[in-house]
Amino acid sequence: MATLxxxxxxxxxxxxxxxxxxxxGAIFVRDGFIEQxxxxxxxxxxxxxxxxxxxxxxxxxGLINTHHHxxxxxxxxxxxxxNCELFGWLQTLYPxxxxxxxxxxxxxxxxxxxxxxxxGCTTSSDHLYLFPNNCTLDDEIRAVKEMGMRFHACRGxxxxxxxxxxxxxxxxxxxxxxxxxxxxxxxxxxxxxxxGSMTRxxxxxxxxxxxxxxxxxxxxxxARSYPGVRLHTHLAENxxxxxxxxxxxxxxxxxxxxxxGWVGDDVWHAHCVHLDDPTIKxxxxxxxxxxxxxxxxxxxxxxxxxIRKMINAxxxxxxxxxxxxxxxxxxxxxxxxxxCLLARVGAQDAAAxxxxxxxxxxxxxxxxxxxxxxxxxxxxxxxxxxxxxxxxKPSFAGAQSDPxxxxxxxxxxxxxxxxxxxxxxxxxxxxxVTDLGSLTAxxxxxxxxxxxx
Numbered sequence: 001m002a003t004l005x006x007x008x009x010x011x012x013x014x015x016x017x018x019x020x021x022x023x024x025g026a027i028f029v030r031d032g033f034i035e036q037x038x039x040x041x042x043x044x045x046x047x048x049x050x051x052x053x054x055x056x057x058x059x060x061x062g063l064i065n066t067h068h069h070x071x072x073x074x075x076x077x078x079x080x081x082x083n084c085e086l087f088g089w090l091q092t093l094y095p096x097x098x099x100x101x102x103x104x105x106x107x108x109x110x111x112x113x114x115x116x117x118x119x120g121c122t123t124s125s126d127h128l129y130l131f132p133n134n135c136t137l138d139d140e141i142r143a144v145k146e147m148g149m150r151f152h153a154c155r156g157x158x159x160x161x162x163x164x165x166x167x168x169x170x171x172x173x174x175x176x177x178x179x180x181x182x183x184x185x186x187x188x189x190x191x192x193x194x195x196g197s198m199t200r201x202x203x204x205x206x207x208x209x210x211x212x213x214x215x216x217x218x219x220x221x222x223a224r225s226y227p228g229v230r231l232h233t234h235l236a237e238n239x240x241x242x243x244x245x246x247x248x249x250x251x252x253x254x255x256x257x258x259x260x261g262w263v264g265d266d267v268w269h270a271h272c273v274h275l276d277d278p279t280i281k282x283x284x285x286x287x288x289x290x291x292x293x294x295x296x297x298x299x300x301x302x303x304x305x306x307i308r309k310m311i312n313a314x315x316x317x318x319x320x321x322x323x324x325x326x327x328x329x330x331x332x333x334x335x336x337x338x339x340c341l342l343a344r345v346g347a348q349d350a351a352a353x354x355x356x357x358x359x360x361x362x363x364x365x366x367x368x369x370x371x372x373x374x375x376x377x378x379x380x381x382x383x384x385x386x387x388x389x390x391x392x393k394p395s396f397a398g399a400q401s402d403p404x405x406x407x408x409x410x411x412x413x414x415x416x417x418x419x420x421x422x423x424x425x426x427x428x429x430x431x432x433v434t435d436l437g438s439l440t441a442x443x444x445x446x447x448x449x450x451x452x453x
Contacts, residue, residue, distance in 0.1 A: 001030050001031040002030070002031060002048050002049070002422070003028070003029060003030050003031075003035075003044075003047035003048045003049070004027075004028070004029040004030075004047055004048065004049045004050075004051075004384065004419070004422050005026065005027070005028050005029075005043065005044060005045075005046070005047035005049070005050045005051070006026060006027045006029075006050075006051045006053065006059065006386075006388070006417075006419075007026040007040045007043065007050070007051070007052055007053065008024060008026070008040050008052050008053050008054055008055050009022075009024065009025040009026065009027075009040075009053050009055075009057055009058070009059040009388070010023070010024075010053070010055050010056060010057055010058055010391060010403060011023055011025065011058045011059070011403060011404060012025025012026070012027070012037065012059050012060075012378065013058060013059065013060035013061070013359070013378075013404055014037060014061075014377055014378045014379060015060065015061050015359075015360060015363050015364045015376065015377035015378065016377045016378065016379050019356075021404060022037075022038060022039060023039075024039055024040050024041075024055065025037070025038065025039060025040065025059065026038065026039065026040040026042075026043045027043075027059070027378065027384070027386065028043045028044055028047065029047075029384040029419075029422045031422070032196060032383065032384055032421040032422040032423075033196065033381060033382065033383055033384055033422070034378060034379065034380055034381065034382050034383075034384050035380060036380060037378050037379055037380065049424075051417065051424075053388060053417075056390050056391065056392050057388040057389060057390050057391065057416060057417070058388070058389050058391055058403050058404060058407060059378075059386055059387070059388045060359065060363065060378075060386065060387060060389075060404075060407075061122075061363040061364070061375070061376055061377055061378050061385065061386055061387075062120065062121065062122025062123060062363070062375065062385035062386055062387050062418065062419075062420065063119070063120040063121045063122065063123075063319075063332040063333070063336070063362045063363060063366070063387070064121070064122070064123045064124070064318060064319075064362065064363060064365075064366025064367055064369075064370065064375065064376060065116060065121050065123070065124040065125065065319065065320055065321055065332055065366065066125055066268065066270075066289075066291035066318035066319060066320045066366050066369045066370060067125060067127060067232075067270040067271075067291035067293055067320025067321070067322055068112065068116075068124060068125065068126045068127065068320060068321055068322060068323065068324075068330065069126065069127055069128070069129075069322065069323035069324070069325075069326075070105075070108050070109040070111075070112035070113070070126045070128070070140060070324070071097070071100060071104065071105055071108045071109070071128060071130075071140075072093075072108075072323035072324045072325035072326070073108040073111045073112045073115075073324040073325075073330070073443065073447075074100075074104055074108050074443065074446060074447040074450050075093055075096055075097070075325045075447070075450070075451075076324055076325050076328040077325075077328050078092070078093065078096070078325065078451075080092050081093055081325070084300070085238060085240065085300055085301055085302070086237055086238045086240065086241070086300050086302060087167060087238075087240050089300060089326065090167060090168075091167070093325065094168055094169050094172060095169070096450060096451065096453075097130055097132070097172070098130075098132050098169070098171055098172055099132070099133070099450055099453035100130070100132055100133060100135055100450065101133050101134075101135065102133070102134060102135050102136065102139045103139075103446065104135075104446050104449075104450060105128070105135045105136075105139040105140055105143075106139045106140070106142065106143040107143070107439070107442050107443055107446055108443065108446070109126070109139070109140040109143035109144055110143045110144075110146065110147055110434065110439055111439055111440070111443045112126075112324055112330050113143070113144050113147040113149050114147065114431055114434060114436060114439060115324075115329070115330040115331065116149070116321070116330050116331075116332060117147070117149060117418055117425055117426060117431060117433075118414045118415065118426060118429075118431065119330070119331040119332045119333045119334070119413070119414060119415065120332055120333055120387040120389075120412075120414075120415040120418060121149070121332045122149065122150055122375070122385040122386075122387070122418060122419075122420045123149070123150040123151070123152070123366070123367075123370070123372070123375055123385065124144075124149060124150070124151060124152070125151075125152035125153075125154055125202065125232070125291075125320075125370060126140060126144075126151070126152070126153060126154060127154040127156050127204050127206075127232060127270070128140055128153075128154065128155070128156050129156025129157055129158055129204065129205075129206040129210075130156070130158060130168075130172050131174065132171075132172060136182075137153055137155050137182075137186055138186075138189075140153060141153050141190055141199060144199075145198070145199065146433075146434075147425075147433050147434065148420055148423060148425050148433050149420060149425075150198050150375065150383075150385065150420060150421070151198065151199050151200075152200050152201075152202055152230075152370055153186075153190065153199065153200070153201055153202070154201075154202045154203070154204035154232050155182070155183050155186050155201065155202070155203055155204060156204045156205065156206050157174060157179040157183075157204070157205050157206060157211060157215065157219075158172060158173045158174065158205075158206045158210040158211060159173050159174055159175070159176045159179060159205075159210070159211045159212055159215050160173065160209075160210055160211055160212055161173040165248065166209055166210050166211075167207075167209045167210055168206075168210050173210070176212065176214070176215050176218075179215065179219075180215075180218060180219070180222060183203050183219065183222060184222065186201055187201045187203075187222075187226050187229055191226065191228070191229060193226075193227045193228030193229075195374050195383075196374050196383045196421065198421070200228060200229075200230075200370075201229055202223070202229060202230040202231065202232050203219045203220075203222065203223045203229065203230075203231055203232075204231070204232040204233055205219055205233050206233065206234065207233060207234040207235075207237075207241075208233075208235070208241075208244070208245055208248075208249070208253060208256060209241070209244050209248075213249075213260065216233075216260045216262065217260055217261065219231070220260065220261050220262060223266070224266065228371065229266075230266045230267065230268065230370070230371055231262060231266060231267045231268075232267070232268055232269070232270070232291075233257075233262070233269060233270070234269070234270045234271055235253050235254070235257060235269035235270065235271065235272055235275075236252075236253040236254065236269075236271065236272050236273060236274045236275050236279075237270070237271040237272075237273055237274075237297075237302055238273060238274070238300065238301075238302040238303065239274065239303075241253060241274070242274055252276060252279065253274075253275075253279075254275055254276060254278070254279025254282065254283075255279070257269065257279075258279075258282060263282060263283065263286040263288045264286050264287060264288060265286065265287030265288070265289075265371070266371065267286075267288050267289065268288065268289030268290060268291055268316075268318075268369045268370070269288065269289070269290055269291070270290075270291040270293060270320060270322070271291070271292075271293055271296075271297065271302065271305065271322075272290045272292075272305055272310075273297055273302045273303040273304070273305045274303060275290075275305075275306065275310070277309075280306070280309060280310055280313050280315060281313060283310070283313075283315045284310075284313040284314035284315045287316065288315070288316070289315070289316040289317070289318065289368065289369035289370075290305075290307075290310060290315055290316065290317045290318070290369070291318055291319070291320040291369060292305055292307050292317050292318065292319055292320065292339060292361065293319075293320045293321065293322035293327075293335075294319075294335065294338040294339045294342045295321070295322070295327050295329070295334070295335055295338045296320075296321070296322035296323065296326045296327050297342075298338070298342070299326055299327060299328070300326055304342055304345065304346035305346075306346070307339065307343055307346075307353070308343050308346070308347055308352050308353060311357075316365065316368045316369050317361055317365050317369065318361060318362075318365045318366035318367075318368070318369035318370070319332065319335050319336060319339055319361050319362050319365070319366060320335070321335050331413070332362060333362075333407070333408075333411075333412050333413070333414075333415075334411065334413075335362070336358045336359060336361065336362040336408055337358065337408050337409070337411055339353065339358050339361055339362075340353045340354070340355060340357070340358035340408055340409075354405070355402075355404070355405035355406075355407070355408035355409050356404065356405065358408050359404070359407065359408060363376050363377065364376040364377050383421055384419055384420075384421055384422040385419065385420050385421065386418075386419055387415040387417065387418045387419075387426075388415065388416050388417040388418075389407055389412050389415050389416055390416045391403045391406065395410050395411065395412065395413075396410050396412075414426075414429055415429070416428055416429050
């Protein structure tokens, strides 16, 4: 059984129940799981692999991304979509996305994973909801497996096209029987609900404006027939979303979700910018989670989600970078900083969220939203997913009084080390799992091909 020792951390941020921050900390790992975490002088002195951080790094749990659309990496900053709100943005990009190929899904997933991993993400979900030209979720699962990131793959779907009152073009929707059949196939092929698993499946109809009521209900029933399969969708993202729900269903988005059975500790919703107070209370009561995507919400002008109110009520909240074409980045450290600052702006209160609370959203909060009890904090028995940031950098100069807060307030860009299940995937700021230059060039070429289709 392989062992790993990471020692002489400046500060080990555990995110455990006591929120211990250990000076001169260390982690001892055996076969992908943490065996000990504490001060360096209390841990074994040797291991198969030893990394001495020499007192220069803050170490913390790997960051967890609860909402994304990897394929959108190919369509960043499209001029016609740069200044659109959500519905106009989607209607501009749908025709481009209709030309996606399996290769594009594969490469965009690896590029998104690379960017996430460099920014400290060790576990990510992704919501793939369109499948033109024989694209499948298998393409994405295979791509992420090669990158070595812990992955929650969401089998998205769209079944109500514009001719039936939905938003997507008819050419991009699927038959509901085919959606359900493929969902079952994917769960039975890939879903691993064991502790420390690298791949789990969720079922994720895209949104109330792109699928039927029947599909939402049948999807929930199917997911709940398999242990650990979760439910995910977009909800209450902007005012047009609210207006659509009231016009089509005579309910708020929150009321509609509850009428479908889409609340519970196996459900998480993306955005939730315009949740009303009764829905916030109901989410807290039922353990329903929220993926907060602050930069995408700002980029699309959707609004400021009432995250402080949700947390105070007891709602489970994690962070999501959302689509790389609505952010237009996949940097989870930046997302944590944005969450902290936007909460303060929304409340007009500089104490509305502090740096450690933002880090908690990005770690423990994300783990809870994804239903995981094996990642999100550092302690004996937890999966060995952790990152290290060198604080002897110009961006942290003068920040030695609180280097943990500096990770958020001084805006770290990339991590120096990242381990996923005990495997080093970032080494001195460089990915170890792929040739990043070749991957970037391939992404550029496919993005050009997509725009010329």
